[in-house]
Amino acid sequence: MRFTKTEIPGVLIVDPEPRKDERGAFNRAYCPDEFAAAGIDFTSTQINIARSTHLHTLRGMHHKAPGMEEAKFVRCTRGAIFDVAVDLRPDSPTYRRWTGVLLDHSSMRGLFIPEGCSHGYLTLAPDTDVLYQMSRPFNPEGDRGVRWDDPAFGIRWPAAPAMINRRDATYPDFEG
Numbered sequence: 548m549r550f551t552k553t554e555i556p557g558v559l560i561v562d563p564e565p566r567k568d569e570r571g572a573f574n575r576a577y578c579p580d581e582f583a584a585a586g587i588d589f590t591s592t593q594i595n596i597a598r599s600t601h602l603h604t605l606r607g608m609h610h611k612a613p614g615m616e617e618a619k620f621v622r623c624t625r626g627a628i629f630d631v632a633v634d635l636r637p638d639s640p641t642y643r644r645w646t647g648v649l650l651d652h653s654s655m656r657g658l659f660i661p662e663g664c665s666h667g668y669l670t671l672a673p674d675t676d677v678l679y680q681m682s683r684p685f686n687p688e689g690d691r692g693v694r695w696d697d698p699a700f701g702i703r704w705p706a707a708p709a710m711i712n713r714r715d716a717t718y719p720d721f722e723g
């Protein structure tokens with residue numbers, strides 16, 4: 548696995564290193580030893596798969612309440628997404644800045660998002676599957692969110708959402 552830094556400290560692009568032969572290719576989807584060797588403190592617990600039916604479905608931006616933060620490792624296993632992390636760590640040099648990465652099933656590229664960042668994505672194809680590993684089991688009590696179009700962040704999405712749920716569309720303006 549190859550780890551590449553983004554402009555947000557701790558948000559990393561993770562590319563597979565395929566071993567190709569006449570049958571196709573073999574890739575590691577996740578390896579705790581390689582994560583540890585790259586200096587990433589991440590142990591996977593729950594693994595989720597979200598299926599989005601419609602083109603330009605937006606999910607996010609989601610994070611957890613202070614003290615309940617979680618890290619996640621995201622991959623698109625069918626279709627394509629524009630995957631976004633917003634830095635909500637007040638002591639970070641990139642506080643309130645965002646980064647966006649194209650993830651699709653053919654590249655098998657992943658994005659690692661550390662604790663303290665908000666995460667969301669826009670699907671770029673119908674019938675898109677997103678598989679992500681979490682550092683903590685599901686606990687909805689800590690759920691928090693910021694709005695995809697909040698001017699505090701100015702995220703440049705490749706398209707406006709055609710499908711978004713009420714919760715995600717109505718988070719109040721960020722105050723931080």
Ligand SMILES: Cc1cn([C@H]2C[C@H](O)[C@@H](COP(=O)(O)OP(=O)(O)O[C@H]3O[C@@H](C)C(=O)[C@@H](O)[C@H]3O)O2)c(=O)[nH]c1=O
Pocket residue numbers: 593595597606607608609619666667668685
């Ligand atoms: C996230 C999650 C949801 N659920 C349930 C709750 C609800 O009934 C249904 C759908 O949940 P949500 O609407 O929160 O799903 P979704 O909007 O897809 O939530 C996800 O969005 C992306 C952007 C993330 O970063 C994830 O961490 C997660 O917050 O699934 C679980 O049972 N376990 C889980 O781990």
